[in-house]
Amino acid sequence: MKLLLDLILRIDCWLLLAPLLPGIINKVKAWVAGRRGPPVLQLYYDLARLWKKGVVMSTLASPAFVILPALTWVALLSAAMLMPLGPLGAGLTFRGDALVLLYLLALGRFCTVWAAMETGSAFEGMGTVREVSYAVLAEAALIAAVLSLSVQSGSIALATMLGPPLGAGAVLLAAGLFIILLAENCRVPFDDPNTHLELAMIHEAMVLDHSGPPLAAILHGASMKLLLFAVLLVQAVLPIGQLQPLAAAAVLAAGVLGVTVAVGLVESLWARFAFRRVPLLLTTAFLLCLFALLVAWKGGPA
């Protein structure tokens, strides 16, 4: 009974907190540009509005068009359940859950891509091609990052992997994971979430034909993914496991807030990269994580 209550509370926590992050990013962007910007809770209003609307279905699309966004959302929520939350621990932990996390993220992407191609529009096809070709490089980097965490802790369970602090490789890993975060969540140097110009869109191009509740699921899933990566980044780099529970929770919250503000700052200060320069940045992220792996392997820089 207690376990069930814990799980429900945890799900509520992820569901309710996640849409806050895009709101904070937009607020930071507005603040840098000197505008007032949309309210921090804007995404909540959007989700509520979308939930009330009906779904427009293409005559070409199969029922998968509606089912797959929901599947993506479920995959991301399950991934969130595996992610430990500082002193609270993970909702579900077992040996090898790090691998399951990677596969759940991949499953979420697969479902989004499939749903995007359901309508048969060339536009969505273009978006999916870009999404998947970036994902190949970003996933390599993410796998290298998870490997380095696993090598330095000697475990493949997320709860123990994220526990001990990292030595000299922490800086490398932080930089690598931050670039991965930007790439996986389609943030600015890779994709501009605000743009609606055909030639430049990636994630937005994929979800263009969705409407109503499925679109709400996609938007909410994207915000959960952002929160998931922010939590992963903070816990991989900061020695949260050694602090008192209350202090650890505060550090985790402050860290996630810091990462979110950093994303907002990157978004306001940088321009989107040209497509041919993106592989270079992703390769850099891969190499950063690879060197972090080597440092972890060799046990300190020697």
Next chain:
Amino acid sequence: MERWAGINHQNLNLLIGLAIGLNLLALSTSRLPMLIRSMSAQGVILGVMPILMEPHADWRVLLVALATIGGKGLFIPGMLRRAMRAVRIDRELEPLIGFVPSLLLGAGGTIAAFALTPLLPLLAEHADSLLVPGALATVITGLILLIGRTEAVAQVCGYIILDNGIYLFGLLLIRAMPLMVEAGVLLDLTVGVFILGIIVDRIQRTFDSLDTRILTTLHE
């Protein structure tokens, strides 16, 4: 004293790590000013190293350090920037080996250098230092830049990074190597870059380009 040496040892390894990072930056950048900047930053880092390595601040060591910082960190990059301004080179580099492949090659070389160093017959006091792998990695970076870039100024940067690698190796022998050798190498390099700064102007005037691929055919 022992502890001081330990801390210095760590600082030295940190500096070498930074130099290796600058190697990869030099390989991945597509802008000439950025390449020159990373090269000059590497020169400054290399100049600081002898001061850290020697517990007693010898005037010779200080001289080498100052000459390196002044030459590689300030004078040579200044010459290259001046040459760049004088001939109005395109800031965008056009590589023979693309940026991603050269970055991967450089990273592979760095990893190989780290993997192969334990096989070398080193002195016990150098065994846990990053000097040797750092030197090998920097030499490899310089070679990749020399081979992979077509632009004269970028090739000079590659050459200087190559020399930085040899300098790192030389630091192993800092007590044995005469000052004259060090000074002579630095002087050669400086004069070489100085002359190149003048030649670049001539190349530009004669060929309307600094692409060294054009320079392979003989003219009457």
